Amino acid sequence: MKLALRDVTKRFGTLVANDRISLTVESGEIHGLLGENGAGKSTLMNVLYGLYQADEGEILLDDKPVHFRDPGDAIAAGIGMVHQHFMLVPVFTVAENVMLGHEATGRFGILDIDAARKRVREISDRFGFHLDPDALVENLPVGIQQRVEIVKALSRDARVLVLDEPTAVLTPQETDDLMQIMRQLKESGTAIIFITHKLREIREAADRITVIRRGAVVGEPPPSASNAELAAMMVGRPVELTVHKDPAQPGPAALTVRDLRVTDDDGHVHVDGVSFEIRRGEVLGVAGVQGNGQTELTEALLGLQAHVEGSMVLDDVELRGRSVRRVLDAGVGFIPEDRQGEGLVGEFSIAENMMLNRSHGKPFVSLGTVQQRALNAFAQERLDQYDIRASGIDQHAAQLSGGNQQKVIVARELSRDLRLLVAAQPTRGVDVGSIEFIHKQIVATRDSGVPVLLVSTELDEIVALSDRIMVLYRGRVVGIVPAGTPRETLGLMMAGEQPEGSAA
Numbered sequence: 001m002k003l004a005l006r007d008v009t010k011r012f013g014t015l016v017a018n019d020r021i022s023l024t025v026e027s028g029e030i031h032g033l034l035g036e037n038g039a040g041k042s043t044l045m046n047v048l049y050g051l052y053q054a055d056e057g058e059i060l061l062d063d064k065p066v067h068f069r070d071p072g073d074a075i076a077a078g079i080g081m082v083h084q085h086f087m088l089v090p091v092f093t094v095a096e097n098v099m100l101g102h103e104a105t106g107r108f109g110i111l112d113i114d115a116a117r118k119r120v121r122e123i124s125d126r127f128g129f130h131l132d133p134d135a136l137v138e139n140l141p142v143g144i145q146q147r148v149e150i151v152k153a154l155s156r157d158a159r160v161l162v163l164d165e166p167t168a169v170l171t172p173q174e175t176d177d178l179m180q181i182m183r184q185l186k187e188s189g190t191a192i193i194f195i196t197h198k199l200r201e202i203r204e205a206a207d208r209i210t211v212i213r214r215g216a217v218v219g220e221p222p223p224s225a226s227n228a229e230l231a232a233m234m235v236g237r238p239v240e241l242t243v244h245k246d247p248a249q250p251g252p253a254a255l256t257v258r259d260l261r262v263t264d265d266d267g268h269v270h271v272d273g274v275s276f277e278i279r280r281g282e283v284l285g286v287a288g289v290q291g292n293g294q295t296e297l298t299e300a301l302l303g304l305q306a307h308v309e310g311s312m313v314l315d316d317v318e319l320r321g322r323s324v325r326r327v328l329d330a331g332v333g334f335i336p337e338d339r340q341g342e343g344l345v346g347e348f349s350i351a352e353n354m355m356l357n358r359s360h361g362k363p364f365v366s367l368g369t370v371q372q373r374a375l376n377a378f379a380q381e382r383l384d385q386y387d388i389r390a391s392g393i394d395q396h397a398a399q400l401s402g403g404n405q406q407k408v409i410v411a412r413e414l415s416r417d418l419r420l421l422v423a424a425q426p427t428r429g430v431d432v433g434s435i436e437f438i439h440k441q442i443v444a445t446r447d448s449g450v451p452v453l454l455v456s457t458e459l460d461e462i463v464a465l466s467d468r469i470m471v472l473y474r475g476r477v478v479g480i481v482p483a484g485t486p487r488e489t490l491g492l493m494m495a496g497e498q499p500e501g502s503a504a
């Protein structure tokens with residue numbers, strides 16, 4: 001099977017999101033799609049999947065033009081899509097989720113649960129997915145949920161599989177597993193379109209690469225191209241891939257956390273006796289495999305967790321027991337890992353989102369009225385500075401590409417007067433050019449004397465930005481080690497091994 005997109009153009013009002021894009025992918029091939037935030041990758045895939053109608057251009061399957069009115073048509077023609085935000089129903093089992101939607105496509109393959117179970121087992125065995133058809137989706141780790149999405153697509157005989165930033169939410173181990181799965185799918189004849197911002201992954205997996213910038217194809221580099229070459233082609237200028245920073249000049253301790261314990265409603269302990277301090281002008285990186293208490297730790301600091309014991313003192317102010325509002329008012333900046341849930345209001349404009357998290361909307365609200373001019377000027381400045389690709393400051397946040405949404409949050413939080421910055425996965429889904437910029441801003445925040453708690457599952461990011469590194473494992477501190485600690489040591493610590501001579 002051969003899929004060709006030919007001269008596809010898609011406009012949103014005056015914005016040309018896809019400008020005569022052509023791309024082909026054949027059976028047994030992985031085609032990497034690279035492009036900066038807002039370049040038009042997801043839009044193109046949504047056209048392919050029948051979610052959007054192209055304004056011009058055509059889609060050809062085995063050289064025959066096809067027309068997809070909706071995803072049902074695309075699925076029936078053998079196109080499968082794994083979205084970054086999974087479309088699974090958490091309270092259903094794996095088999096129930098795989099069955100769901102089959103009725104909509106008019107196929108009669110799996111309309112009873114036993115057939116669905118059987119199909120899950122078949123596909124799972126064939127590709128070594130180790131999926132239990134009867135497991136509840138909500139109990140599965142993210143990497144396994146993604147496999148359910150892949151099985152769902154394969155169960156509908158997908159021959160072209162689109163993976164839109166599949167590794168953004170995966171641990172390094174899960175990423176390796178996914179790469180392996182992609183290779184097996186490729187060998188079995190599936191055609192794969194693979195979108196990622198991680199250049200290493202593209203170079204490792206892709207047989208061919210297409211780079212798009214501002215909606216148009218700018219090149220088809222070979223997978224042997226270097227990271228620097230790919231980055232420059234994506235962004236249109238050379239990109240510094242390493243962070244330059246001076247050694248920290250830490251001041252006195254600003255945040256002191258003692259014996260922090262966080263439990264959920266069911267009594268499970270997620271953070272178990274964690275103690276640390278962060279000095280002014282210092283970045284404390286929190287390393288660990290996702291799910292070892294990092295999320296709960298940051299949420300506890302922000303007042304987003306209900307059952308918290310211990311103390312968290314910021315500049316003599318106890319944060320425990322404070323509402324989120326009062327924590328923000330105390331000068332805590334927060335870049336949450338869940339940007340859509342906690343970072344933005346989708347129906348608000350970019351400018352309105354820029355006003356959030358400020359104490360009484362200051363300085364953009366006075367006497368209960370929004371100072372629209374000042375707000376607009378501020379939002380426009382941030383748009384330019386952070387290179388946020390949008391039609392303007394009035395565009396709704398929900399209409400922004402994922403990476404640009406992330407940039408709005410980072411721009412807003414780093415523009416407030418901060419006494420502490422809590423940054424969780426600050427560059428998730430962000431392109432290499434913007435990572436360079438955000439990293440510089442985090443270092444500048446540190447250098448202005450603000451303590452920074454940086455949580456990231458990207459060890460590269462932790463190593464690049466941190467002055468000290470705290471490793472969490474099963475909710476406990478394995479050790480707090482200096483920057484420059486070898487990665488192998490960090491890796492062992494992330495698996496729970498105590499380093500020699502570490503001090504908390």
Ligand SMILES: Nc1ncnc2c1ncn2[C@@H]1O[C@H](COP(=O)(O)OP(=O)(O)OP(=O)(O)O)[C@@H](O)[C@H]1O
Nearest residue numbers: 012017037038039040041042043399400401402403
């Ligand atoms: N429904 C929509 N209405 C208006 N504009 C939209 C809509 N969907 C996308 N856009 C715009 O189209 C452009 C391309 O967005 P798209 O999501 O395709 O980018 P992307 O390459 O996938 O970016 P990222 O790497 O950040 O995910 C962006 O400027 C975005 O704001």
